[in-house]
Amino acid sequence: MSNQPLPLAGVKVLDLSTLLPGPLATLMLADAGADVVKLERPGRGDEMRTYEPKFGEASANYAVLNRGKRAYAVDFKDPDQRDRVLELAAGADVVMEQFRPGVADRLGLGYEAMKAVNPHVVYCSITGYGPTGPHAARAGHDLNYLAESGLLGVVTDSTGSPPLPVTVLADIAAGTYPAVVNILLALRQAERTGEGSHLQVSMAHNLQMLGYGYFATHQAGGAWPRPGAEQLTGGSPRYHIYPTSDGRHIACAALEQKFWDRLVDLVDLDEKFHDDAGQEQAAIAALESVFAARPASHWRDLLDGEDVCTVVVATWEEAVDAGLVEVAGPDQVSQPGHPDQSFSTFTSPVDPALRRVGGTVPYPTLAALPDGSPWA
The missing domain is CATH 3.40.50.10540 (Crotonobetainyl-coa:carnitine coa-transferase; domain 1)
Structure with a gap:
């Protein structure tokens, strides 16, 4: 130290x-x-x-x-x-x-x-x-x-x-x-x-400050966000939560075109939904069917290592095992940035x-x- x-x-x-x-x-x-x-x-x-x-x-x-x-x-x-x-x-x-x-x-x-x-x-x-x-x-x-x-x-x-x-x-x-x-x-x-x-x-x-995007949109066009209908609030298939067959969930954030293109190919989404513009709700429904057909373990194996910004929603135990959350006993609890602090x-x-x-x-x-x- x-x-x-x-x-x-x-x-x-x-x-x-x-x-x-x-x-x-x-x-x-x-x-x-x-x-x-x-x-x-x-x-x-x-x-x-x-x-x-x-x-x-x-x-x-x-x-x-x-x-x-x-x-x-x-x-x-x-x-x-x-x-x-x-x-x-x-x-x-x-x-x-x-x-x-x-x-x-x-x-x-x-x-x-x-x-x-x-x-x-x-x-x-x-x-x-x-x-x-x-x-x-x-x-x-x-x-x-x-x-x-x-x-x-x-x-x-x-x-x-x-x-x-x-x-x-x-x-x-x-x-x-x-x-x-x-x-x-x-x-x-x-x-x-x-x-x-x-x-x-x-x-x-x-x-x-947390709503900066909503205020920017309002200033540009006069509209306020529609509940559950904007790009980051549920209105886009590229930024959505999808259930799996075993009650788990997939967090999809494939906003950029390169991530979206790779994702829809990888999960074998029907080609007619690859261009989601103007048919967002239909594409959401199609992806829901795809992800709901398999358990979370299948999707984790398929998605790991791929550049698709799409992951399985982790449990606390999984987050700890992945090294994204640090937990230890009362006498040996390290804090981010202070590895020797207890x-x-x-x-x-x-x-x-x-x-x-x-x-x-x-x-x-x-x-x-x-x-x-x-x-x-």
Whole structure:
């Protein structure tokens, strides 16, 4: 392993966020070398501590998202404890918060309060609907943001219903990643100018980036996507999911002509459907019949090694066996980009917050520290 320091070594991050978007963002910063201190409410702590299944005595989700951090209990409504938080913020490079708009300000922990004690601080606020506007104060989760952005309805099943997304796209792609990218940019700016900044990350608004193609189409022709009918949403035989005879599925993404030409020859599709223009639905039905006639193992053997951008939908076990997903035990779990890093901090004495979940305070209070600062 290289002896070079990690890119964010020496950067101090104060994390006031909970659940997924903020904690995943600060985890990425921690993996890059930042020193992350997480502050949670006394007793119950972060809601994710209670999730199932457990990793030992802790929630597996919580442990994964908060490895390598230190957690302390703080009652933000207590003026004395709030002042200790501000003292801690005075030495931080980054502050992450995920309250609804206005809550941090009411607690005395908003950007202006932090800036007053630390003009260089990069303060990142992740919200569902942005800091202002008619939806700003509304509660929401990933599925709500996808639904209201229009994205959830662009792919539908045979009944016209949108399916549940495969993962929490809004939280990660529109919350975590924009937060990390902008924090890094703001840190660079702070290095150059000496000035901090307040970053506003709205998950609902950032989803527009995921729908870039739909907006481009609308700007060019005025039309919005038809549910399940566009090239990438089910309207093309070249980009489609096809069932096999044994209940498995084929993921076809043979968009380019060279891939499509090779695929239809390889699976022996009726020649009249080789040119699918203008008869997309008929070509879809024909390919459905072809793929449904054989089990997934037949199609895997036929398609492997071919340049057709068409594959069998893998199970988790198959993805691991293929080396596309890395999984190991709690003491030997490597992370992409950090081949020697392990999850051993889940139960390490330096991470008491990760050791147990219960009705009592499972981590030290910030007030218990002699000088109020856990920075190394």
